[in-house]
Every structure is written in C-alpha cells, then in structure tokens.
Amino acid sequence: MSRGMPRASGYFRTDYAQDLALTQTRLERASLLAFAVMLAAFPFLATAFYLDLACQVFLAAIGALSLMLLTGYAGQISLGHAGLLAAGAFTAGILFREFNAPFWVTLPAAAAVGALLGIVFGLPSLRLRGLYLAVSTLALHFVVVYLGGEYESKRGYSTGIMIDAPTIGGYAITNGRVWYFVLLVAAAATLLICINLLRSRTGRAWRAIRAHETVAEALGINIAAYKLLAFVISSAMAAVAGALFAYYRHFVSVEAFSLFLSIQYVAMIIVGGMGSLLGALLGAVFVTLFPYLIEAALQQLPNAQSYAGVLFAVNYAAFGVVMILFLLFEPLGLVGIWHRVQHYFLLWPFKHRPVAGAGK
Amino acid sequence: MQLAVNIVVLSAIYALIACGYVLIYRVSRVLNLAHGELMMLGAYLLLATAASFAGNPVAAIAAAVVLSLAVGILVYVFLMRKMTGEMVLAAVLTTVALGTLLRGLMVLIWSAQQQYPGQALGFANPAIALPGGGRISTFAAILVVTTALVYGGLFVFLRFGRWGVRMRAAGQNPLLAAQRGINLHAVYALAWGLSTLTGSMAGMLIALDSGLTSSMTVIGLKAFPAALVGGLDSLVGALVGALIIGAAEVLSIQYIDPLLSDVVPFLVLIAMLIVRPWGLFGTREELDRV
Amino acid sequence: MSEPALLTVEKLEVVYHRAITAVQGISLSVRKGQIVAILGTNGAGKSTTLRAISGFLGIDDARVTDGSVTFNGKRIENRQPNEITRLGIALVPERDKVFPNLTVIENLTAPFAPAHYNRRDNEVLAYQFFPRLAELRSRTAGLLSGGERQMLALASALVCRPELLLVDELSLGLAPVVVQDLMARLVQIRHELGTTIVVVEQSAAAALNVADYGYVLENGRVVLDGEGARLRAHGDIQEFYLGQTSSSDRRSYRSVKQYRRSRRWYG
Ligand SMILES: Nc1ncnc2c1ncn2[C@@H]1O[C@H](COP(=O)(O)OP(=O)(O)OP(=O)(O)O)[C@@H](O)[C@H]1O
Ligand SMILES: [Mg+2]
Numbered sequence: 075m076s077r078g079m080p081r082a083s084g085y086f087r088t089d090y091a092q093d094l095a096l097t098q099t100r101l102e103r104a105s106l107l108a109f110a111v112m113l114a115a116f117p118f119l120a121t122a123f124y125l126d127l128a129c130q131v132f133l134a135a136i137g138a139l140s141l142m143l144l145t146g147y148a149g150q151i152s153l154g155h156a157g158l159l160a161a162g163a164f165t166a167g168i169l170f171r172e173f174n175a176p177f178w179v180t181l182p183a184a185a186a187v188g189a190l191l192g193i194v195f196g197l198p199s200l201r202l203r204g205l206y207l208a209v210s211t212l213a214l215h216f217v218v219v220y221l222g223g224e225y226e227s228k229r230g231y232s233t234g235i236m237i238d239a240p241t242i243g244g245y246a247i248t249n250g251r252v253w254y255f256v257l258l259v260a261a262a263a264t265l266l267i268c269i270n271l272l273r274s275r276t277g278r279a280w281r282a283i284r285a286h287e288t289v290a291e292a293l294g295i296n297i298a299a300y301k302l303l304a305f306v307i308s309s310a311m312a313a314v315a316g317a318l319f320a321y322y323r324h325f326v327s328v329e330a331f332s333l334f335l336s337i338q339y340v341a342m343i344i345v346g347g348m349g350s351l352l353g354a355l356l357g358a359v360f361v362t363l364f365p366y367l368i369e370a371a372l373q374q375l376p377n378a379q380s381y382a383g384v385l386f387a388v389n390y391a392a393f394g395v396v397m398i399l400f401l402l403f404e405p406l407g408l409v410g411i412w413h414r415v416q417h418y419f420l421l422w423p424f425k426h427r428p429v430a431g432a433g434k
Numbered sequence: 435m436q437l438a439v440n441i442v443v444l445s446a447i448y449a450l451i452a453c454g455y456v457l458i459y460r461v462s463r464v465l466n467l468a469h470g471e472l473m474m475l476g477a478y479l480l481l482a483t484a485a486s487f488a489g490n491p492v493a494a495i496a497a498a499v500v501l502s503l504a505v506g507i508l509v510y511v512f513l514m515r516k517m518t519g520e521m522v523l524a525a526v527l528t529t530v531a532l533g534t535l536l537r538g539l540m541v542l543i544w545s546a547q548q549q550y551p552g553q554a555l556g557f558a559n560p561a562i563a564l565p566g567g568g569r570i571s572t573f574a575a576i577l578v579v580t581t582a583l584v585y586g587g588l589f590v591f592l593r594f595g596r597w598g599v600r601m602r603a604a605g606q607n608p609l610l611a612a613q614r615g616i617n618l619h620a621v622y623a624l625a626w627g628l629s630t631l632t633g634s635m636a637g638m639l640i641a642l643d644s645g646l647t648s649s650m651t652v653i654g655l656k657a658f659p660a661a662l663v664g665g666l667d668s669l670v671g672a673l674v675g676a677l678i679i680g681a682a683e684v685l686s687i688q689y690i691d692p693l694l695s696d697v698v699p700f701l702v703l704i705a706m707l708i709v710r711p712w713g714l715f716g717t718r719e720e721l722d723r724v
Numbered sequence: 725m726s727e728p729a730l731l732t733v734e735k736l737e738v739v740y741h742r743a744i745t746a747v748q749g750i751s752l753s754v755r756k757g758q759i760v761a762i763l764g765t766n767g768a769g770k771s772t773t774l775r776a777i778s779g780f781l782g783i784d785d786a787r788v789t790d791g792s793v794t795f796n797g798k799r800i801e802n803r804q805p806n807e808i809t810r811l812g813i814a815l816v817p818e819r820d821k822v823f824p825n826l827t828v829i830e831n832l833t834a835p836f837a838p839a840h841y842n843r844r845d846n847e848v849l850a851y852q853f854f855p856r857l858a859e860l861r862s863r864t865a866g867l868l869s870g871g872e873r874q875m876l877a878l879a880s881a882l883v884c885r886p887e888l889l890l891v892d893e894l895s896l897g898l899a900p901v902v903v904q905d906l907m908a909r910l911v912q913i914r915h916e917l918g919t920t921i922v923v924v925e926q927s928a929a930a931a932l933n934v935a936d937y938g939y940v941l942e943n944g945r946v947v948l949d950g951e952g953a954r955l956r957a958h959g960d961i962q963e964f965y966l967g968q969t970s971s972s973d974r975r976s977y978r979s980v981k982q983y984r985r986s987r988r989w990y991g
Contacts, residue, residue, distance in 0.1 A: 398531045
C-alpha cells in the first residue's frame, strides 16, 4: 500500500539483504544519488536567505516526520506539536542557562523530556478509543507554554532565553553552511529511523490499528500500548527538533510556539499526504515555503504596504483553504499527485492501469 | 460572594459553549475543533447586523441568531457532509482546517482590534447588586439566564421532540436510524445548526458583556474540557463539567496565579482522564474502552 | 395467483470489501400479501440478501455489483436506506435492532412514519400486536430481554407503515414457544395490515409452518424453492433443516446433490 507502483517489473528479491535494502532498482539508486549530490551542492550555490529557508525546511521535516508517525500511521491527532517543540527548546535553553550544559547533554535531555510528556499526556487519553489525544495534547500545549512563560518571567528573561552556539571540539557552529549540513544530517537520520520503525513489527502494528482497530485488537495487538509508543516516540523526536530549533535561532521564547504552529504541522501532513513519509517531507517543504509565496504574491498587489499588518491573517485563511482543498479533493496529498503524474508517464500513451481482477 | 458569582458566570459561559461540542459529538462522533471560531463568528455577525440594523437592537440580535443557525447548517451541507463516511480522523482534521480558515477570514474582515458590539447596539451594561453583596453585570446575568433556558430547551427537545429523539437515535446507531426512514443528513445538519446557534449565542453575550477580540477562540477551546469532564455525550455532564471547570479556574486565579487561567481547565481534564476516562456522566460502554 | 410481484430480485450479486462475494446471483420474487421464508445454513447469504434489498449494506463496505432489485416497479438497488424505507420496505436486522439507550416509547417515536400518523397512532399500532410493550413503555430498550427486544424491533419497523416487512432471524436466541408466538404475530400482521412479509430463518420448521413460499440458499445461491407445504414435505429439507432423519453425519445440501449426481454417473 505504501508503495504505489512496483518500480521493478516483479518481486525479484531472493535474500534478506535485498529485502532490507532501501532502494530496489538501479534507477532508484541513481536518482537518489543525484538528489544527494544536489543537496550537497546547494549551500555553495544559494544565498544566505535560501540557506536559512533550507534549514527551516529540515527542522520542519523532523517535526513533520514525527507527527506523521503519530497521525498518518497510528491514526491519532496531536494538536500540541508546538507544545512538544517548545518543551524541547526550553529544555535546551534552561539546561544551558542554568548549568551551562553542552548540546550532547541537552539534546538527549530534550528527547527524554519529550518522551516523558508523551507518557504523561498520552497514557490517560490513549486508554480510550476515539480522538481523546487531540484534547490532551491541547492540554500539553497550554501546560508547556505556561511553564515556559513562568520560567522566563521568574528568571527575568522576559523577552526570551539566549543560547550560545553549540561547540564541537572547540569549534562553534555559527556558519550557515555548517548548520545546513548539521540539520540535513539530523533530518536524514530522523527519516532513516522512521523508515526502519515502520518496517518493524511496531510499524505493522500501527498500520493495523489505523486500518481497523477492532480487527487489530482481535489479532492480539495491544492497541493502547502501541498507540502510546507512537506518541512517546513522536514526542521525543519533536522535542529534539525543538531543541535544534533553539540552537539554530540562538534563542527561545514562548512567543514562537503558538497553536498556529501546531496547525502548521497538521497542515504539513495533510498537504503532504497522510500515511507517507515522503508526504511528511513534501508537506514540510510546502508549508515552510507557503508563507513566503503568499508574501511575494501580496507584494505584487497594487497597494502592498496596506497588507503588511494582515499578513498573518492571510496566512491563516490560506492555510485553512489549502487544508480543506486537500482533505476534500486529494486526501493522499502531494504524494498522491506525485504518484498520479508518475503513472501518467509510466503508462503513456495509455490512460489507465489495468485494474487488479478486471475481466473477472 | 463575588467569588460565587464569578464561578456561576464563568460556568454558564463554558456550559453554553460546551453543549455545542456535545450535540455534534453525540450524533456524529466528530469533535468539532472549529467550535471556538464558529462561536466568535457569531459575535462578529452581531457586530455586522448591528451596523445594518442601526437603531433596532432587537432586530439585529434576531438576525444574528438566525444567521448563525444558517452558518452551522451551511458548514455541514457544504463541508462536513462531504466527510461523512470518511474516517473520523479526516472529519476532525477538516474542522481544524475550517477553524483556521475562519480565524483568518474574521481578522481580514473585522480586523484584530477589540470591538464593542454592545456600544454599537447602544446597550449600557450596568452592574446589578445582588442580595448577598456580590455584583453582576447585566449581560452576565442575561448569559446565565440564557444558559439555563438553552439547557432547558435542549432537554425538552431531546427528550420529547420528534427530531430530538431522532438525533439521539442517529447517534446510537446511524444505520438503523437510516433504516427507520430518518434522513441522516438532516439530523447532522440540525446538530451543526443547533451547535453553532448555541455557541454563537455564547459568543454574542460574551462580546456584549466584555468586548470582542480574536482571543475569544481560546474560551472556546477551554470549554472543551468542560464537555469532556462531564462525558462527551451527556448534556447534564456538560453542565456539571462546566461548573467544575469554572470553579477550578476562578479559585486558582483567586488564590494561586492569574496566569493559570488557561491551564487549569486542561489540568482538570487530564486528572479526569486518569481517574474516570469516560467522564462523569458519559456511558462507559459507549466510549469503547480499548 | 396472477397478481404482479411486489418485490423482484434478479441475479443479485453482493460483494463485501470488493473481495468476498457473499451473494452470487440470487433471484427471488415476492407477491403482495405473501409470507415468504428464506432458509439456509450459517453464512449462506440470507442476511446479506435482506440487507441489500433494504439498502443496509453501507458501513460494511458491501456493494451490489450486479443484478437488480425492483419494488413496486421501481429499481431500488444501491439507494439510500432512508429512501427505501419511505418507499415502503422496513427491515428488522439480525443484531442491533433497537436503539439501546432510548426507552420503548422513544424507540416508537424515532422512526419516520408517514405524516398523517401521530405518536398516539404509532403506540396504538404497536400495542395492538404486542400488548406486552405497553407495560414496558418507559423501560430503556437496552434492558429488555431478547424476546421483548424482538417485539420492539418488529413494532418500530411497523411504525414506518411498510408494505413489505423484512425480518432477519426472528428466532435468534429465543425460546421455541416465543418463536411460535412471534410467528403467529407475523400472520396476524399480514392479516390485519395486509403487510407482505419475508422472514429469514435458520430453523426451517417454524418458518415453513407460516410461509406461503420458501427459498433455500446455499453459498450465495438459491438451491431450492417452492411453496411452503411442498418444501416442508421435501425429503432433503426434512433431512437437512428439519432434522427428521436418522443419518448421523450431516452434510450440506449441495454435497448431497453432488453425491447423488456422482452416484448416478458412476453407477
Ligand atoms: N461485514 C462483512 N464483511 C465481510 N464478509 C461478510 C460480512 N458480512 C457477511 N460476510 C460474509 O458473507 C457471507 C454471507 O453472510 P450472511 O450474513 O449473509 O449469512 P447468513 O446466511 O445470514 O448467515 P447466518 O445464518 O449465520 O446469519 C458469509 O460468508 C460471511 O462471512
Ligand atoms: Mg444472518
């Protein structure tokens, strides 16, 4: 199901090594290589603005992948993703401020805090069928933002916490290109973790639950435990993304983690395509770039200045419209469109793929 | 005494909003996460009708109420109807998207500034002194009365009204309901209409009492725990839940920290989910424990 | 006898989840005023047939893939269930046949009756056939016993004022005495309201006692049909559904036919 089309003309795997390999055909390997080369060359060609944009995309991709695990595979909605990012960011910020902790302490700590929050808020709501997690993650968001705000005001960082650049062996990561590669590696690592999780027993259990909860239960899958596991893993990943975000921006403030940020992450997985990791990546790219596109479009309008104040409202409305359009007309998201384009060219000049079981 | 008045007023607000969540959840198992925005839209509709029915406040309010009912029905007919038969997840995500869209549109149309529909309609809002020594503003008092009337009306409608019984039937077993000749789309549209209507009334009264900004949606979100604590499918539960949440919030603002006001309802909710996940009045088997 | 058919099912085919063909080309015909029994073992496709007729397939992702259902001259396959009910077909399903959290009276209020009947009429109609319900009127339906629930289900179906009443497994989990009583009520309903009735039954004896005509299904096909009395007398029915035989190993109707055929062929 995850694989829309067989790339090779049949199932030719003869040993487990082939089954475990991430790519199947030479074409796949070649295009992946080309893409990697492009990614590696990008920072040497792009301006600082586009470099920053790329970094934002990578950060968003980590968050989107983690949310996709939860929503796209385990079938639970989280509206508190911004809260988890905030938890990670504040963990890093507070540990740095209070104990001057290095990043190799703060990042695992952020993951641990995320996982802990996942347990605390996931445990009560995931005992029930239905979308209770949506509400308890809302609770998570408000709690984290409240605690963060308290810390800021009690310690006198009323505008936010400053964080120094992380240092590796005496070298501080401040250069944009270095950040680009750091975040690229982080995003790629997250992707690999997700791919492997989904190929494991855990991933199969999640898919079974999403497809049919009762049947999954009948098959002896411990539904509550697997849902909780999905939320804990997803929370830990999101928290790490938040900590990376804090380091990247040198700055943490509750202002950055509004409910709208959570909605943007939800938009990523809807627009990208539910139940597909590629979809999470495409969604992250789309949602990160979309506000800039809107701004650019507004600039073209006659009296551009007058829109500056309502830009955020235009963003809200546009995100709402895009999400609704995708939910109604392309539930498979950008990935669905991508597969359709692929089919079109693969099958050209024919229009339709022979339907399985046609001709009865 | 003032504390008790504050608790009652806040509980009434939450209760009036929460019944909208309950109505929709009860008939279609969908959590309407756009309820806060729909409620705010009701308040802005009042602002709009106040401008067009200048000098005739009663007509303005009536028009806004009718419009909000229509909005709810239209939301179902043009949006949520397409999601029936899809997974509940998709329907809930659609309400999230709708909420985002509405919020953007409302700011674009009415700006994010604080507005006072009460002034636009020419209402004063004098405080009334209560026997025990407390004070309550006129519109807060009207809100409490409205909540009581709405709940009374809903109880009677759901218990004795033909369509009320049909709504409950459709919530329990949609397929059998359809099989008994009940038009499910009509029932769902009715639920959305009533839910938006009651939510909008809450929005209008809050706006009349204390003005209207785009932060009103947070009140809508905070009413959700009230619905859940009571048990999502029970109106009595929503009433009791609203009372609990309202009391917890007012007391913690008074005695602990005013900044807690956004957090407390959700803390109560988490506590409730740990102790009694199906809510105070929710039916256990209906929620299907995993 | 030459009265036109009220309900005609032709070569009906129903597929679950686009994979499982539960009904493969069933044809039935029901004339006005008849009581028709549909018999067959577990999984023969009886329920699926009834649900297809009444548009009750929805949530199971089942679809009518072929054939037609005609009621009063109108094609009704794949229509919405509420439309079909308003055309005059009411189904008493196998499970979940009442609204468990509504009271008995509310269960009689919820169904959509033609406009000129008020609530009082509905109750009178229900108590006319099932006086026991009058005593239970404010009891929650989920607390009723199986037999009482079946009565309520029949009554709430009657409230829709159907021309054709479809009853799935009248006898499911009920004591034989109760089954006989309910069967007698069906006859009474037909007699007093002129309602045409189709009953699906496992226990052929009870159904064939009241049925004018019967169909036997197996593996989604009609394998035998005939008038009630004739079916009751039919040897195979006696052997396999009425259990009036000494043979110890029970085989399906089909395998017996094959056995007989092969005996004929191979001598
Ligand atoms: N929801 C479903 N999904 C998949 N297959 C189904 C479903 N419902 C029924 N079937 C299959 O369709 C076939 C016919 O089922 P049906 O319920 O019509 O049998 P039946 O004759 O009513 O049996 P019983 O006497 O046990 O009620 C069976 O093989 C059954 O497994
Ligand atoms: Mg059956």
